[in-house]
Amino acid sequence: MFPGVDMEPRAFADRIAKNAHDIPRIRFRLRSALVVPETSVARFHVFLIPDEGFGAILRLHEALHEGPIEAAIRPESPYLPHITVATSADRTQARKVAQALNQGGLDISGHIETLTVERRHGEVIKEIAEIPLARHGWFG
Numbered sequence: 176m177f178p179g180v181d182m183e184p185r186a187f188a189d190r191i192a193k194n195a196h197d198i199p200r201i202r203f204r205l206r207s208a209l210v211v212p213e214t215s216v217a218r219f220h221v222f223l224i225p226d227e228g229f230g231a232i233l234r235l236h237e238a239l240h241e242g243p244i245e246a247a248i249r250p251e252s253p254y255l256p257h258i259t260v261a262t263s264a265d266r267t268q269a270r271k272v273a274q275a276l277n278q279g280g281l282d283i284s285g286h287i288e289t290l291t292v293e294r295r296h297g298e299v300i301k302e303i304a305e306i307p308l309a310r311h312g313w314f315g
Contacts, residue, residue, distance in 0.1 A: 180243060180244055180246050180247045181246075182243060182244075184292075184294050184303045185303065185304075187244070187292065187303070188292040188303045188304035188306070190242060190243065190244055191239060191244070191290060191292055191304070191306055192304065192306045194238050194239050194240075194241050194242065194244070195235070195238065195239060195290060195306055195308060196309070197309050198234075198235055198238055198308050198309060199231075199308060199309050199310075200286060200287060200288045200308045200309070200310065201228050201231045201232060201235065201286060201287040201308070202227070202228055202231075202284070202285075202286045203225040203227055203228025203229075203231070203232065203256075203284070203285055203286065203287070204225060204226055204227035204228065204282070204283070204284050204285075205223040205224065205225055205226070205258065205281065205282075205283040205284075205285070206226045206281055206282055206283075207223070207224045207226060207277060207281070208221055208222065208223055208224070208260070208272070208273040208274075208276035208277050208281060209221070209222050209224050209257075209273060210222075210266065210269045210270050210273050211255065211257075212266070213252075217264060218262050218263065218264055219262070219263050219264070219265070219266045219268075219269035219270075220259050220261070220262050220269070221259070221260050221261035221262070221263075221269050221272045221273050221276070222255065222257035222258065222259055222260070223257060223258045223260055223276070223281070223283070224255070224256065224257055225256055225257075228256075229256050232256035232287070233254065233256055235287070235308075236254050236256070239290075260272070260276070287308065288307060288308055289305050289306065289307050289308065290305070290306040290307075290308065291304070291305050291306075292304045292305075292306065
């Protein structure tokens with residue numbers, strides 16, 4: 176099962192594919208690091224936040240959580256598009272990492288072309304499905 180959603184893995188993957196059916200591939204650019212606390216585990220994460228592509232990733236997240244998968248949304252923690260690069264129990268240490276990234280000329284371009292649905296059980300990760308995002312235009 177998937178957290179908050181009572182669906183078998185194949186049904187979950189099929190629903191993700193349906194929700195993502197017409198979502199176009201996303202280009203993004205990361206230029207900022209941010210420290211984000213996660214109080215439930217007493218940790219501080221360092222996130223790379225997209226300066227470009229933020230809205231497209233946010234819209235993808237919303238589309239993926241339509242229908243029965245909406246139950247997986249954590250209302251106490253709003254979704255923030257990101258890539259996690261560090262985690263620490265020490266806020267000062269996390270802040271030093273973010274500061275170094277922000278002062279170091281961070282500039283990473285990327286794209287999201289495929290979604291991967293995985294099931295985790297302890298340390299074991301099993302891929303359930305790969306779902307390509309839609310190609311639009313001549314160069315998709």
